[in-house]
Amino acid sequence: MKALEPTLLPEPAEVDLEPLVRRAAAGSVEAFEAIYRAQVGRVMAICLRLCGGRRSEAEDLAQETFVRAWQKLDLYRPGTEFAAWLRRLAINVVLSSRRSARRRWRREQSLAPARPAASDPSRSLDLERAIARLPAHQRHVLVLHDVEGMQHEEIARCLGIRPGTSKARLHRARARLKQEFAR
Amino acid sequence: MKDLQRRLRELPRQVPPASDLWPAIEARLGSARTPGGRRREWLAPSVLAAAALLLAVVGAYSLFGGQAGRPAVPSPEPSGVVAPPLAGETAARTAQHFEIVLEPLRRGLDRRRGELSAETLRVVDEQLRIIDRALAEVRRALAADPQNLRAERFFGDLYLSKVRLLEHANRLPAGT
Numbered sequence: 001m002k003a004l005e006p007t008l009l010p011e012p013a014e015v016d017l018e019p020l021v022r023r024a025a026a027g028s029v030e031a032f033e034a035i036y037r038a039q040v041g042r043v044m045a046i047c048l049r050l051c052g053g054r055r056s057e058a059e060d061l062a063q064e065t066f067v068r069a070w071q072k073l074d075l076y077r078p079g080t081e082f083a084a085w086l087r088r089l090a091i092n093v094v095l096s097s098r099r100s101a102r103r104r105w106r107r108e109q110s111l112a113p114a115r116p117a118a119s120d121p122s123r124s125l126d127l128e129r130a131i132a133r134l135p136a137h138q139r140h141v142l143v144l145h146d147v148e149g150m151q152h153e154e155i156a157r158c159l160g161i162r163p164g165t166s167k168a169r170l171h172r173a174r175a176r177l178k179q180e181f182a183r
Numbered sequence: 184m185k186d187l188q189r190r191l192r193e194l195p196r197q198v199p200p201a202s203d204l205w206p207a208i209e210a211r212l213g214s215a216r217t218p219g220g221r222r223r224e225w226l227a228p229s230v231l232a233a234a235a236l237l238l239a240v241v242g243a244y245s246l247f248g249g250q251a252g253r254p255a256v257p258s259p260e261p262s263g264v265v266a267p268p269l270a271g272e273t274a275a276r277t278a279q280h281f282e283i284v285l286e287p288l289r290r291g292l293d294r295r296r297g298e299l300s301a302e303t304l305r306v307v308d309e310q311l312r313i314i315d316r317a318l319a320e321v322r323r324a325l326a327a328d329p330q331n332l333r334a335e336r337f338f339g340d341l342y343l344s345k346v347r348l349l350e351h352a353n354r355l356p357a358g359t
Contacts, residue, residue, distance in 0.1 A: 020332075029209065029212060030332045030333060031332060032212070033205060033209070033332070033336070034332045034335070034336055036204075036205055036208065037205075037336055037339075040199070040200060040204060040205075041196070041197030041198060041199050042196060042197060044197075044198045044199065044200050045195065045196060045197060045198040048198050049194075055201060059200050059201065059202075059204060062200060062204060063204045063207055063208050063211075066204070066208045067208055067211045067212065070208075070212050127190055127191070127194065128194065142191070146188055146191040146192065147191050147192070147194055149192075174184060174187060174188070177187055178184060178187055181187070
């Protein structure tokens with residue numbers, strides 16, 4: 001499994017997406033490419049973390065996210081935050097892909113128990129690896145809540161679980177990470 | 184636990200793909216539909232000229248060990264090119280953002296000028312001049328057509344090349 005690598009790229013300048021979305025919705029591939037350029041890093045980060053660090057799978061899902069975004073642009077409501085809409089779409093693409101790929105999911109479960117982080121736990125790369133080693137159901141909640149900043153109610157809707165279940169999974173995920181770094 | 188949560192919040196928000204996903208995405212858009220059909224926005228000749236310059240930069244960069252996908256480079260010497268004011272708000276923000284990133288890299292290279300060989304400095308400075316000329320070309324294209332998205336994107340790519348070049352130059356071992 002290829003682990004996440006922290007980006008060395010500077011944060012891109014904030015791009016006003018609304019005019020681009022309007023043009024893309026009217027059929028401009030150029031405008032949609034500009035949206036892709038501005039958002040691919042964010043979409044890729046979400047896909048990669050939810051996938052447990054498998055880069056090629058994450059890239060396939062990021063690609064799928066943008067194709068679906070193009071197809072669904074007319075469903076986007078202007079005035080709401082487009083980046084958040086795209087993020088939600090990426091999450092749905094990853095989760096639906098995982099729901100339909102039972103064999104891949106089972107393989108991941110069998111790989112989940114792993115050796116603890118070997119080096120300085122203060123480094124984000126170690127943290128990324130530790131997240132990737134979490135069981136998928138815990139990792140999804142942890143990434144969506146603690147990294148992406150989503151609320152339990154929204155996470156519950158995405159994952160098809162109850163908010164209480166989301167809270168319990170988050171608690172277990174954090175405890176597991178804490179335990180790993182305490183070794 | 185609070186430290187763990189803080190570190191989770193501070194994880195990088197951007198993870199670039201290993202390669203550009205756009206060509207594969209664009210190929211798939213052909214079978215998708217959107218209201219109004221699709222249209223292309225073609226590059227102005229001056230932007231194509233800048234693209235040729237960037238290719239020259241990339242070629243020269245690879246000659247002295249640059250790694251694709253790794254941030255690098257800045258530019259110390261003024262190119263002597265007079266750049267027109269930026270027309271588009273997004274391009275202006277891009278320039279402002281990258282100038283902030285570039286400033287410490289330029290200073291870093293200036294501090295290292297005594298450590299690097301004359302040949303290395305000549306190559307770096309030449310590449311910086313090429314990038315600056317290309318930036319000026321794209322500025323002209325944007326002045327003529329502020330809605331030219333491809334020029335706008337190329338403008339950002341050029342700045343990123345400059346950052347990568349300077350970062351790389353700052354990492355070169357002494358005596359290189």
